[in-house]
Amino acid sequence: MxxxxxxxxxxxxxxxxxxxxxxxALGLPLGLGLALARWAKVPLLNQVVAVYVSLLRATPLITLxxxxxxxxxxxxxxxxxxxxxxxALVLNTAAFNCEVWRAALxxxxxxxxxxxxxxxxxxxxxxxxxxxxxxxxxxLPGLINEMSQLVKLTPVLAVVGVVDITRAAVRIGAQTxxxxxxxxxxxxxxxxxxxxxxxxxxxVERRTTLREAAA
Amino acid sequence: MPTTLPFSRRGVLAALLLPIALWxxxxxxxxxxxxxxxxxxxxxxxxxxRPFEFVKDGKPTGFNNEMVDALRKYAPFEIRQEILPWPxxxxxxxxxxxxxxITAVLMTKERTQSLDFTSPIADATHYYVKRxxxxxxxxxxxxxxxxxxxxxxxxxxxxxxxxxxxLAKEGGKLGKVVEYSSYPExxxxxxxxxxxxxxxxxxxxxxxxxxxxxxxxxGQPVSGNSYPAWAVKKGNTDLLKFMNEFIAxxxxxxxxxxLQKKWFGEAFTLPVSYTPEQ
Numbered sequence: 001m002x003x004x005x006x007x008x009x010x011x012x013x014x015x016x017x018x019x020x021x022x023x024x025a026l027g028l029p030l031g032l033g034l035a036l037a038r039w040a041k042v043p044l045l046n047q048v049v050a051v052y053v054s055l056l057r058a059t060p061l062i063t064l065x066x067x068x069x070x071x072x073x074x075x076x077x078x079x080x081x082x083x084x085x086x087x088a089l090v091l092n093t094a095a096f097n098c099e100v101w102r103a104a105l106x107x108x109x110x111x112x113x114x115x116x117x118x119x120x121x122x123x124x125x126x127x128x129x130x131x132x133x134x135x136x137x138x139x140l141p142g143l144i145n146e147m148s149q150l151v152k153l154t155p156v157l158a159v160v161g162v163v164d165i166t167r168a169a170v171r172i173g174a175q176t177x178x179x180x181x182x183x184x185x186x187x188x189x190x191x192x193x194x195x196x197x198x199x200x201x202x203x204v205e206r207r208t209t210l211r212e213a214a215a
Numbered sequence: 216m217p218t219t220l221p222f223s224r225r226g227v228l229a230a231l232l233l234p235i236a237l238w239x240x241x242x243x244x245x246x247x248x249x250x251x252x253x254x255x256x257x258x259x260x261x262x263x264x265r266p267f268e269f270v271k272d273g274k275p276t277g278f279n280n281e282m283v284d285a286l287r288k289y290a291p292f293e294i295r296q297e298i299l300p301w302p303x304x305x306x307x308x309x310x311x312x313x314x315x316x317i318t319a320v321l322m323t324k325e326r327t328q329s330l331d332f333t334s335p336i337a338d339a340t341h342y343y344v345k346r347x348x349x350x351x352x353x354x355x356x357x358x359x360x361x362x363x364x365x366x367x368x369x370x371x372x373x374x375x376x377x378x379x380x381x382l383a384k385e386g387g388k389l390g391k392v393v394e395y396s397s398y399p400e401x402x403x404x405x406x407x408x409x410x411x412x413x414x415x416x417x418x419x420x421x422x423x424x425x426x427x428x429x430x431x432x433x434g435q436p437v438s439g440n441s442y443p444a445w446a447v448k449k450g451n452t453d454l455l456k457f458m459n460e461f462i463a464x465x466x467x468x469x470x471x472x473x474l475q476k477k478w479f480g481e482a483f484t485l486p487v488s489y490t491p492e493q
Contacts, residue, residue, distance in 0.1 A: 002272065004272035004273060005272070007273070008270075008272070008273040011273065066303070066306070069303075069312070070303075070306060070307065070310045070312055071310075073310070073311070073312050074310065074311065081297070081299075158300060159299075159300060159302060159303050160299065160303055161297055161298055161299040161300075161303070163298075167262075167300070170262075170263060170300075170397075170399065171262050171263055171269070171270040172270075173263075173399050173403075174262070174263030174264070174265055174269055174270075174397070174398075174399040175263075175265060175269045175270060175271050176426070177265075177399065177402060177423055177426045177427050178427075179399055179400070179403050180403075
């Protein structure tokens with residue numbers, strides 16, 4: 001394995017990181033939106049979201065990304081490998097995030113909402129001041145769990161030509177006929193990425209606990 | 216609170232799936248006129264099929280990638296290339312996402328039902344490769360009952376009956392067949408003794424044995440003649456004609472034989488067209 005080979009795995013790591021961050025940044029609020037539509041029992045949207053979640057949770061990511069990559073062009077929409085990969089990631093993670101958010105929303109005591117209503121808070125203010133601050137803390141462990149899954153789902157996107165950490169390692173193995181060294185380097189890169197996510201969770205949890213103790 | 220709305224989950228599901236089903240039936244590849252009009256052709260190549268195509272230091276290289284370079288000089292339109300792992304390649308051509316697969320697609324009877332092939336680009340008879348230290352395999356008849364590794368969806372799967380017949384003549388039979396998503400994994404498993412031999416084209420195996428002579432050893436042919444070629448969607452005849460003219464020109468100007476010598480170790484005399492019987 002040459003110096004350039006290690007560099008190409010790191011450039012794969014950049015792809016993995018960017019796709020994961022974009023997937024999280026889009027999938028997190030989308031999941032919350034879907035969960036709110038179900039929680040508030042918005043007519044029609046409630047059923048559509050329920051079907052969407054069931055459908056997406058039943059679809060393997062690899063099938064979804066192949067469908068998006070090969071089926072969209074026949075409808076006249078041309079998508080590149082990274083775009084197709086990102087769409088598939090977001091659609092997939094939003095469905096799982098939706099259920100995490102929804103569990104947290106269902107867990108929120110009704111009297112909290114009623115108390116907010118009784119002091120005349122509007123819907124938007126209620127959501128910002130009462131619902132979200134409590135809900136996101138309940139949802140956090142589940143969300144971080146889903147995020148670390150998402151990082152490790154990115155190699156699936158290689159099937160449409162996205163070169164992530166794993167694919168970069170596979171390519172080097174195919175060229176040198178020695179697949180083990182590149183895989184070890186790949187593993188050594190995944191570990192800190194997921195560890196960073198977990199550290200963020202711990203930090204946020206510690207900070208909120210300290211704040212509550214101070215209040 | 217019970218929902219009393221008329222939208223059942225199943226109804227919504229059906230409404231969502233219908234357009235997807237309609238899409239799938241409308242695929243079409245661009246013909247030569249359309250390619251000329253839009254100004255570019257989309258080419259798909261593989262990333263881990265040394266020596267045909269592989270990636271070295273982050274750059275695509277190998278026989279077919281150098282042929283793509285020659286095509287860039289030859290074609291009056293732009294060549295856009297995408298690099299994909301094998302499982303998506305033929306699907307991409309069949310759905311019309313790519314105009315042509317410039318990779319070593321072995322010509323088989325089955326594949327001619329959905330694809331049209333250009334002139335062959337190499338001679339690729341199938342051989343077996345074994346571990347160098349495995350003394351139990353000396354000739355074809357020793358393959359009796361041994362475990363073989365091949366790439367899934369590879370052309371050799373359809374030619375297994377040939378090896379079966381060779382073994383049956385000696386009173387033996389084919390052992391377990393293990394399929395891998397690509398050949399590097401098959402080689403690795405052979406080195407790890409999970410399989411006893413791997414079958415691939417003589418070109419790929421020569422490259423493997425040259426790179427790791429301490430681990431692998433080339434065996435004998437296990438199939439009759441076999442040729443790899445480039446593939447376009449079935450019925451895209453004017454594009455096929457254009458590509459065959461390109462191949463003929465590269466043979467005539469000496470570029471193709473030189474590249475064959477560089478990547479495969481020898482230049483081949485190849486038929487202009489070939490109809491696979493298997």
